[in-house]
Amino acid sequence: MKKYFKLFEECYIVSGKDKYTLYNVLTGNIYEIDEKRGKFCLLSENNMDIENACNNSGLLLSEAKIFIKEMESATLGMMSDFPIAMDKLNILPKWTEKMFFKQSHGINKATIGMDYDCSNSCNFCGNDAVTNRYKCWSCNSTSRSPIADDVAFRIIDIISERDCKELYLKEGDLLSDWGKTLRIVDYALNRGIEKVLLNIIHPIDDMTIINDMRVRNISLVLQRYIEKKKQIELIMSESRKYEGLDVTYILLTELDNKETIMQVAQNISQMYSYKLLIDFMIPNKLENVSKEYFDIERTIGKIDLVSYSIRQFHNECFYKNCYFDKEGNVYPCAGLKNRKYGDIDSMPETFRSENLGNYWNMSLSKKQECKECSMRFACNNCESLNYTLTGSHDRNVLCVKTII
Ligand code: SF4
Ligand code: SF4
Ligand code: SF4
Incomplete structure (x- = not known):
């Protein structure tokens, strides 16, 4: 049998x-x-x-x-004892790719670069000689003149019409004009955006601001640039203020401070259920980036159903996400500001398939070195880093099979 x-x-x-x-x-x-x-x-x-x-x-x-x-x-x-017919789990079934009438281009998550004033003094601010991997999360602003309210409102109108559920506001000190930030947050919530995230670059001292955040269920992305050991205590003492809020720490530092940042991360994760993202500032030329950095970053993470489904055809970073700057220009992400899709004055053209496709469909399967590799749906990849370090999107600098 x-x-x-x-x-x-x-x-x-x-x-x-x-x-x-x-x-x-x-x-x-x-x-x-x-x-x-x-x-x-x-x-x-x-x-x-x-x-x-x-x-x-x-x-x-x-x-x-x-x-x-x-x-x-x-x-x-x-x-x-007999052949079993079984449909695989997938959030994007293969037949959607073959449809003649394509689904309209919705946006899941949008980020707006607010360019608020800032009195921090991050070493990397405005320094073109260094770069980092998660520019989509971190503040990399150089301008100090903020977005006009009406531009922010227009962007929010556009993304809410495209069924956007998540909005991230970053660049500069969003607490420096809290009234303006709240106006924009409230506008977004009233337009149906379900989740608003704010990048906050220093501890929040004013409890009324924290209360405003609690009432609106705002998610916090607490960016902390770690330079000295003594910051560990400072971060630990501020952390308790945010209990009950949805908090992600983005800890930025140079590789020399790796031990300190690991200590901060360990302390936070022992005490709180906050999410953590660690990112290193590195030279912007591949040949100057240390092996130690790649030893840390070239890893394979766990893969979930959503990521697997998207990665079969698309680039997970870009697919249904975009970044708007304060002038209303639209980009694939905050790390690719030299790759403009269009602007808010030309939305039909900007959101055409042909225009978005280059980035939305930039899956690893399209790269020469990856298309015949069975890990192509599992690998980490940052096209912003690829472009900054190599000047092209031809290879994945985070490839786990690379030996340097
Ligand atoms: S928080 Fe942002 S704007 Fe402020 S100094 Fe740092 S990088 Fe520059
Ligand atoms: S070649 Fe490297 S980056 Fe490409 S899919 Fe394989 S392991 Fe991943
Ligand atoms: S390519 Fe992806 S990981 Fe890299 S900065 Fe853009 S969104 Fe972030």
């Missing part, structure tokens, strides 16, 4: 040049497997029985039995 093997609906097998990778989008785990076992999985997924799948993949029946046992004990698949 024929026997069959099938991966569970949350597990995908992806082929590469000489390896296969198995993705479990529910647990987030990924497994690299050899060619024979990969082929065996692929054939089994197409409902070929175990014996034939062995013959066609080169896997011995005895090896297949052990492999299937391992897969079953890792809850990745199961054996059965």
Whole structure:
């Protein structure tokens, strides 16, 4: 009697040049497997029985039995007496790509560069010789003249019409004119934006401001540039003020301060349930970036269903996200301000598929070195960093297979 093997609906097998990778989008785990076992999985997924799948993949029946046992004990698949039809989990089914009438271009998350005045003195402010990976989160403003209210309102009108649910306001000290910030936040909430995030670059001393934030359920992105050890205590003592709010710390520093920043991160995570993002300021030329930086950043994280689904066709950073500057210009993200899509005076042209497609569809599968790699849906990537360090989008500088 024929026997069959099938991966569970949350597990995908992806082929590469000489390896296969198995993705479990529910647990987030990924497994690299050899060619024979990969082929065996692929054939089994197409409902070929175990014996034939062995013959066609080169896997011995005895090896297949052990492999299937391992897969079953890792809850990745199961054996059965008959072929099982199973739809894979996916938030963007493949057929949407083939539709003649494309869905309209909604926006999930927008960021506005507010360019408020600022009295901080970050070493990297306005310094073109350094860069960082998460410019989408950090303040990298150089201008000190803020966005006009009417421009901010127009941007909010545009994104809310496109069903945007999340708005991030950053660049400069948003507390320096709290009345203006609140006007813009309230306008966004009234227009149906569900989540507003504010980048806050120094401790909030005024409890009425914290109360304003609580009432509106504002999320805080607390950017702290760490230069000295003594800042650890300062950060710990301010942290308790924000309890009950949705808080993400973005800790910025130079690599020399790695130990201090790790200490801060550890202290915060022991005491609070705040999210943490660590980002390093590095030279803006690839040849000047240290191996230590890449040892830290070249990692494979866990993969979830949303990321896996989007990464099959799109760039997860750019797909349905965009950045507006204070003049109303639109960009793929805050890290690519030299790559303008258009502006708020020409929205139909700006939001045409042909215009957005270059960035929205900039998936790793399009890169020469990645298209035959089975890790292409798992890898970290920052196109802003790629462009800054190499002058092009041809390669992924965070590739885990790169040896320098
Ligand atoms: S917080 Fe932003 S605007 Fe202020 S000094 Fe730092 S980088 Fe410049
Ligand atoms: S970045 Fe490296 S590991 Fe990732 S898909 Fe490309 S070649 Fe493969
Ligand atoms: S490419 Fe992605 S990670 Fe890099 S700055 Fe832009 S949005 Fe952030």
